[in-house]
Amino acid sequence: MRQLFILRIMMRSAEFNREQVLRAAIKAFMVKGYTKTSMQDLKQATGLHPGSIYCAFENKQGLLLAAIEQYNKDKADEFKQYFDNQSSVLTGLKHYLEDTVTACTQGGTEKVCLSQKALNELAQQEPLVEQYISNNMLDWQQGFVDMFAKAQQLGELNNARSPLQRAQSLVMGIYGLRSYAHTHPESETMCYLANQLFEDVCR
Amino acid sequence: MRQLFILRIMMRSAEFNREQVLRAAIKAFMVKGYTKTSMQDLKQATGLHPGSIYCAFENKQGLLLAAIEQYNKDKADEFKQYFDNQSSVLTGLKHYLEDTVTACTQGGTEKVCLSQKALNELAQQEPLVEQYISNNMLDWQQGFVDMFAKAQQLGELNNARSPLQRAQSLVMGIYGLRSYAHTHPESETMCYLANQLFEDVCR
DNA sequence: ATAGTTCTTGAATGATCATTCAAAAATAGT
């Protein structure tokens, strides 16, 4: 009787590790794409039963959005390591491009970019996802804008093109690199293309 | 009785127009992608009943392959118009890039490239499709190789880079352009990127 | 017109899909 008036919060905390689950989902979506990844695939990949997934992420699309959020967070942390505490900004960019080539040349899960793959699949189909990814990609591009601005301040670049223009060309180039990798070129060709992109963007 | 020995070929010709059907399938696949395009969608788009589709193309994947074949044929014809009977090869390339930008900037069916979209969706999943598209893309690239070789012969380009290297950079750049368009940049930005690509590839 | 053959039709099939939900297990406060 007394307990009817005393409402305390008694929560049982969820048992799964959110980041771990999301990274498993990221892998699954990267390999099969959004549509072809079934809830059964996701159950197997994440170890979560359907009910838990729906409880935590609303539905399959919610899980995708959460996965993309985690993916961008991870990539942003990675990004910082290339350009923070680096005397030469352009050296950081060079390494960034080299590692990108390595990633999409070696046959692994990380061959593709989740954002690019999902955007390509769901643009014109799922406006919510489309908008979300587009915004994230603008954030990513802004990182390059800041990097190029810093490079100009340090005298590593001339003022022939604005940081924004260089960043746009670079982002476009990286999209192209990743797409080109799908046609199975030799690693040598990929290195050449990445190097050429670097030179064009820094000219 | 006599007719048992006289075997003549009596064929009823199929009623549908193959090219028309394939172009309808191309549109459908470009909008929804391969997986999300159901046989019901294809029935509606092509006007063919399931049985006829299976009779003509074996299955859904067969229809995709036939559609990609038609798409590449159409694109190859289109390609020729830019570079045949043209005094300046590079002017042809400029127009080609301008029209590509127009296509993916304007909101229409032709916003995407069927080959690029299908390759992005089915790479790592459908080796047969993957191989088929990769080969077609090499043919497309070879067209650019020949174009750059001709431009060098005409003195429109220096020998700083080989025709193959230029063609690879160009193909990569076009992949990038089309991907970049998915993030909804202003038409102005797309024009700038295409122009920059042109300059980089012809430098 | 008739017979032989091919093409078209579209309902039926069985598989797989995303999603739901009631019951069971687990947690926290008393």
Next chain:
DNA sequence: ACTATTTTTGAATGATCATTCAAGAACTAT
């Protein structure tokens, strides 16, 4: 230990999927 609450479980649901196939329509040659 007991009650209140939440999470986990996984079978059930209804929709949709690619594919099949038997029956009907259409064509060709006689």
